[in-house]
Amino acid sequence: MKRLSVAVVGCGSGGPATAAMLARAGHDVVLLEEAPKLTAVGAGILLQPTGMEVLLELGVLDRILDHGSPVHRLHGVSASGRAVLDIPYADIEDGVHGLGMYRPTLLTILVDAMADHGAELELGCAVKRIERRGSRSWLIDDRGRRRGPFDLVVLADGARSDLRKRLGLERRAQIYPWGALFFIGEEPAERASSTLSQVFRGSGTFVGLLPTGRAIDGHGSRMSLFWSVRNDRVSQWRKLGLEHLREQVVSLMPEAEAVVEQIPSMEALMHARYLDVVLDRLWMPGIVCLGDHAHAMSPQLGQGVNMALLDAQALATAIDESEHLSAALSAFDAARRDHLDFYQPVNRLATPFFQSDHAPLGWFRDLALAQVSRVPLLRRQQALTMAGLKTGPLTHRPVSRAVRAALLRHEARSQRQFEAGAVSTSHW
Ligand SMILES: Cc1cc2nc3c(=O)[nH]c(=O)nc-3n(C[C@H](O)[C@H](O)[C@H](O)COP(=O)(O)OP(=O)(O)OC[C@H]3O[C@@H](n4cnc5c(N)ncnc54)[C@H](O)[C@@H]3O)c2cc1C
Known part of the structure; x- marks a missing residue:
């Protein structure tokens, strides 16, 4: 593929990861963010081995691990104290775990990676319109400024995107109550x-x-x-x-x-607030949608950031391996299909069991999940689902060897530091 001129809209998680990956591949990338300064708003997030694989490819996983909190299990009980969920990551493989992250930290690390690879960042630029002429696009912001032309516009402007409706790709965009x-x-x-x-x-x-x-x-x-x-x-x-x-x-x-x-x-x-967003497809000529813009979900399964990172990786790979841009965007859509087609319906189905006005759904959840947790085969499926690894009801991708090795290395290093700290404290 020739060198592309790319505009990425939105500096959340999918946007900067995409900008970093495409700039690293030699494309000219500018990221436009409406906020006047970088502030990641939102609760802490749980990074899964899937998202970590992308961060490893970007060369930032060690820095991420230095700042995250290892999460080894998901544990849920009912108000009466009865175990409902008990999902250890070790059910997938020893040494594998999730990572609790502070959003602004993830953002800083992704933006640093972007800068290292030569992508530009422009803050205070709220994109309001996309104009297409021939095979190229121009972006118009809230102050009427035009930027472009671009070969590719990446829409990573989140669940509440104003641009989504105008593209005509939206099949569903519903706010959960x-x-x-x-x-x-x-x-x-x-x-x-x-x-x-x-x-x-x-x-x-x-x-x-x-x-x-x-x-x-x-x-x-x-x-x-x-x-x-x-x-x-x-x-x-x-x-x-x-x-x-x-x-x-x-x-x-x-x-x-x-x-x-x-x-x-x-x-x-x-x-x-959470939205449930489904697009008919993730692209149209010269424009591609990713992250929450394309497939926002409730956070019941905690996959959103990980999905946005996987999108970034899949898009960069598709562009790298295709001769023409439309072929690349179509390949990107196909590459993400299995994963999205599993997680979106499962997440939609699970949400009312955790958050709704229908109390019997909660009782059923407590009974059913407590049983599932007792059957090792089913518990492993729960763990694979939590880790973002499922690609279908009966299929999953493996944890990347390199990610597992990085986790084990980091754990050994933390253990050594802890022991050194403990020794010097006792000396003191
Ligand atoms: C309570 C809660 C808990 C969650 N927990 C988890 C979790 O544990 N694990 C997990 O993986 N996910 C979790 N999520 C989901 C996760 O937050 C999202 O899936 C993720 O942030 C999506 O990233 P994104 O880059 O697509 O969009 P966002 O992070 O929403 O970023 C979009 C960016 O685009 C900018 N923007 C918007 N419009 C424009 C415009 N017109 N022009 C320029 N810029 C624009 C915005 O300012 C923003 O910076 C949680 C969500 C919630 C609400």
Whole structure:
């Protein structure tokens, strides 16, 4: 493929990863982001081995591992204390784990990778329109400025994209009635955890705690707290006040107390809404859609960032291996199909069992998942699903050897550092 002139719209996770990969392959890339400065908004995220494979290819996995919190299992119980979910990553393979990350840290590392490979970043540029003439595109921003021409426009502008509707590729874009209030606090050193913990009451209430890694220049680890809410009850929750929320959370999950205590006010809790987005296809001539713009889901299976990273990798590979741009975009769509066709319906199906007004769905979930957790074969399927590795009901991709090796190397190094620290502390 000839050297392309590429505009990427949106600097979340899929955008900078794509920009870095395409710039590394020798294309001219500019990334346009509407925010005037780089701030990744949102709860902590769980990186899966799939997303880590892309970060490894970009040469940033070691830096990511240095800043993340290893998550070895997902553990969920009902309000009565009965085990509902217990999914260790070790069911996939020893040494494999997820990684809790602080979003701004992931963003900084991706943007540094972009800069290293020569992609440009322009902030404060909200793209409002795309003009196509022949095989080239121009982008018009909110101040009427035109940029272009570009051979390829990559739309990575997230779930709430204004541009999506205009392209005519949208089959579905629905807001879920339920979302979450979340807060990111300091992880209490004495309670350092490597588990994503959840407690459920029916289908209407759940609380979750995710170890969230470190800020790029910070020392202490962070912890994200999630509280499920119906979107139309958020203002009611805010009015009920912090003391009420604290009581509710701590009565369900006593170990969340140290994080809840750090919430300064109800306004410090951020409200996340989720969308379910499906496109007829991921591209049209000269334009390709990826990340949440193309396939936003509720975060029940925690795959969104990982999917956006996989998109970036698949697009770069397709462009590298194709002679013509349209062939590359079609190959990209085909490469992502199995994965999307598995995760989108499963996620849609699972969501009301965790967040809905239908309490019996929650009871059924508790019974069914508790049984599944007892059957090793099914539990492994759960682990593969959580790790983002499924490509169909009966198929999955393996964990990359190189990712597993990097995880083991990092764990050994952390262990050595810990022992060295312990020795010097006892000497002191
Ligand atoms: C509560 C919650 C928890 C989650 N937990 C996880 C998890 O554990 N693991 C996981 O993998 N995923 C998780 N997700 C999902 C994940 O956040 C998304 O899937 C992911 O951020 C999508 O990345 P993206 O790059 O496609 O879009 P985004 O991260 O949304 O980035 C889009 C960017 O585009 C910019 N933009 C928008 N419009 C324009 C425009 N017109 N012009 C220029 N720029 C524009 C925005 O400012 C933004 O920077 C979670 C989501 C929520 C809500």
